[in-house]
Amino acid sequence: MSITLKKLLESGAKSLALELVWGEMNLERVIEEKAINRPGLALSGFFQYFAQRRLQVFGLAELTFLKSLDSTQREQCLRGIFEKNIPAIVISRNRNPLPELRALAEEYGVPLFRTAMITSHFINECTLLIEELTAPCGRVQGTMLEIMGIGVLLQGRAGIGKSETALSLIERGYSLVADDITEVVRNSRGRVTAYANELTQYHMEIRGVGIVHVPSLFGVGSIRRECQLDLVIELHPYESDAEENRTGMIPETIDVLDISFPFYSLPVSSGRNMANIVEAAALNYKLKTLGHDAAKELDEKVIGTFLRKTES
Amino acid sequence: MAKPQTIVREFKVENKYGIHARPAALLVKAAGKFTADILIGKKGAEVSAKSIMGLLTIDGHQGAVLCVQTTGEDAEEAMAEIADLFENNFFEE
Numbered sequence: 001m002s003i004t005l006k007k008l009l010e011s012g013a014k015s016l017a018l019e020l021v022w023g024e025m026n027l028e029r030v031i032e033e034k035a036i037n038r039p040g041l042a043l044s045g046f047f048q049y050f051a052q053r054r055l056q057v058f059g060l061a062e063l064t065f066l067k068s069l070d071s072t073q074r075e076q077c078l079r080g081i082f083e084k085n086i087p088a089i090v091i092s093r094n095r096n097p098l099p100e101l102r103a104l105a106e107e108y109g110v111p112l113f114r115t116a117m118i119t120s121h122f123i124n125e126c127t128l129l130i131e132e133l134t135a136p137c138g139r140v141q142g143t144m145l146e147i148m149g150i151g152v153l154l155q156g157r158a159g160i161g162k163s164e165t166a167l168s169l170i171e172r173g174y175s176l177v178a179d180d181i182t183e184v185v186r187n188s189r190g191r192v193t194a195y196a197n198e199l200t201q202y203h204m205e206i207r208g209v210g211i212v213h214v215p216s217l218f219g220v221g222s223i224r225r226e227c228q229l230d231l232v233i234e235l236h237p238y239e240s241d242a243e244e245n246r247t248g249m250i251p252e253t254i255d256v257l258d259i260s261f262p263f264y265s266l267p268v269s270s271g272r273n274m275a276n277i278v279e280a281a282a283l284n285y286k287l288k289t290l291g292h293d294a295a296k297e298l299d300e301k302v303i304g305t306f307l308r309k310t311e312s
Numbered sequence: 313m314a315k316p317q318t319i320v321r322e323f324k325v326e327n328k329y330g331i332h333a334r335p336a337a338l339l340v341k342a343a344g345k346f347t348a349d350i351l352i353g354k355k356g357a358e359v360s361a362k363s364i365m366g367l368l369t370i371d372g373h374q375g376a377v378l379c380v381q382t383t384g385e386d387a388e389e390a391m392a393e394i395a396d397l398f399e400n401n402f403f404e405e
Contacts, residue, residue: 139369141360158344158362180365197369205364211333 001134002030005088005111008055008126011133016115016125018090021097023111031055031087034130036123038062042084043077052084055126058091058101059119066098075100082108090126092119136257137185144177144194144227145169147282151194151227153182153256154278156235160268163206165235168275175224176214179204184229186257195226231262231285233278238269248284248295318383319391324375327401331372335402336364342393348384350394355379361394 006027012018020027033053042050043065066074082104089105090113091097097105097112105112115122142155143162147169154162163179170176178196186192196202202214202223215223232254245252245265254263264281268274284294325331331339343350343361351358352370358379359366372378382390 139357139359141363141366158360180363181359181369200365200368203365211364 001034001136002032003034003130003134005029005031007133008130009113012126012129015129016122017117018113018115021091021112021114022102022105023088023109026109026111029087029111031130034134036126036130038119038123039081040065042081045077045080047080047084050081050084052086054087055130056081056086056089057119057123058089058095060093060095063091063095063098066101071100074098075104078104082110086110088113090115090122092117092122131188135185135187137183138257140182140184140256141180142182142232143179144182144196144229145278146175146177146224146227147279148174148286150282150286151177151230152278152282153194153229153232153261154235155232156268159207160235160237161274162235163204165274165278166204167206168273169278170214170218170222172275172279173221174279175222175227176202176204177224177227184257186259190259192229192257192259192261193226194229201225229256229261231264231282232256233264233266233281235266235268235274238267247299249299314385314388316383316385317387318381319387320379320381321391321395322377322379323395323398324377325372325398326374328374328405330374330376331367331370331378331402333364333368334404335372335397336367338397338402339367339394340364342397343390345393346382346384346386346390348382348387348390350383350390351381352378352394 004027008031009018009020009027031054033051035054037051037054037056038059039056040062043062066077069077078100088111092115094114094116102112117125140153142153143166145152145154145166154165156162166176166179177194178201181197182194183197184192184194203211204214205211252263253260262285266274266277287294339361350361352361352367353359354370358381359370361367370378380391380394
C-alpha cells in the first residue's frame with residue numbers, strides 16, 4: 001500500500017509539525033516506498049542503490065554539505081536527485097530551503113515540506129505515521145471484549161446472543177471494546193488491534209431494551225478504547241450431529257487481516273451459560289500462552305499410565 | 313422454496329436525517345424476517361442489515377449511495393422489503 005503526500009500532510013501537520021513550502025498542486029503524488037531516505041551519498045554523486053521512491057529528508061548534514069559548494073556545483077548535485085523522480089523533500093529543523101533547492105523543486109514539480117523537528121526525531125515519527133496510515137485495516141462483524149488481558153472477538157449470527165453474553169461479561173468486570181461491529185487494523189509486526197467505530201463506541205444494543213451507553217450503566221472500568229485481538233469465539237445454534245471440539249486438542253484457526261487466530265466454535269443451547277464458557281475459553285487460552293495446555297497434560301498423564309501398565 | 317441467489321442493488325439515501333436510529337431499527341426489523349444474509353453499506357464496507365450498531369456506522373447520510381446485497385433462498389423478497397423502505401424514505405421527511 002502506498003500513500004499520497006496529501007494524506008501525509010493532513011495527518012502529519014500536527015504530530016510531525018509538517019508544513020508545505022511549495023507544491024500544493026502536486027500533493028496527489030505518491031510515496032511508493034513506505035520509508036524515509038537521507039540522500040547524503042546521492043548528493044555526493046553516488047547513485048547506486050539510491051532509494052528514489054522514498055521521502056527524501058534534508059537535515060543539517062545535507063544542508064551544510066550543500067552550503068559548502070558553490071552555486072553551480074550545488075545546482076548540479078541537486079539536479080541529479082530531482083532527475084530521479086523523487087516523491088517529495090522534507091527539510092528538518094525549520095531551515096529555509098536554499099534558493100537552488102526551491103527553484104529545482106518548482107522546475108520538477110516536486111513538493112517541498114518543512115518541519116520544526118530535528119532529523120532523527122522526524123524520521124522516527126514519520127516512519128511510524130506512514131506505517132500507521134498504510135496498515136491493512138477492515139471491519140468485522142462481531143462484539144469485541146477484553147477478558148483478563150485477552151482480546152476476544154465474539155461472532156455469530158444475528159440474535160444468537162452475542163450482546164447478551166457480552167453484557168454478562170461486562171457485569172463480571174470485563175471490558176467492552178466494540179459491540180457488533182469491530183474495526184481492525186494490522187501493524188507491521190502482524191498484531192491486530194481492534195477498536196470501535198468512533199460514532200457508536202461504548203454503545204451497545206440489547207434486544208428488548210434498546211441502545212444503552214455502557215460506561216453510564218457500568219462505570220468507566222467497563223470499557224476500553226482498543227485492545228489487541230487474541231482469539232475468536234463463534235456462537236452457533238446447538239445441533240446434535242455437529243462435530244464439536246471435545247478435547248480442545250485439535251486447534252482450529254480463523255484468519256483476520258491474513259493473520260491466523262485461535263478459533264472456538266461454541267454451541268448455544270438452553271442451560272448453557274455462555275458468559276461462563278467464553279470466560280473459560282479466554283482464561284484457558286491465557287493458560288496456554290503461559291505454557292500450560294491442560295488437555296495435552298491430561299492426555300500425557302493418561303498415556304503414561306497405560307504405558308506403565310503394558311510394560312509391567 | 314426458491315433457489316439460493318444473490319441480488320445486489322444500489323440505493324440513495326433521500327431522507328434528511330439519513331440512516332439514524334429509527335430507520336436503522338426499521339431495516340433491522342425488515343431484515344430479521346428473512347433467512348437471507350443481507351449486507352448494506354458503502355461499497356467494500358458493508359455490514360449486516362440485522363445489526364443496529366452496524367447500520368449506525370455505515371455513514372448513511374442524505375445523498376449517500378448504499379449498496380444492498382441479499383443472499384439466500386428468500387433474497388428476492390428481502391430485497392423487495394428493503395427497497396420499499398428506501399423508496400418510502402423510511403416514512404420520514
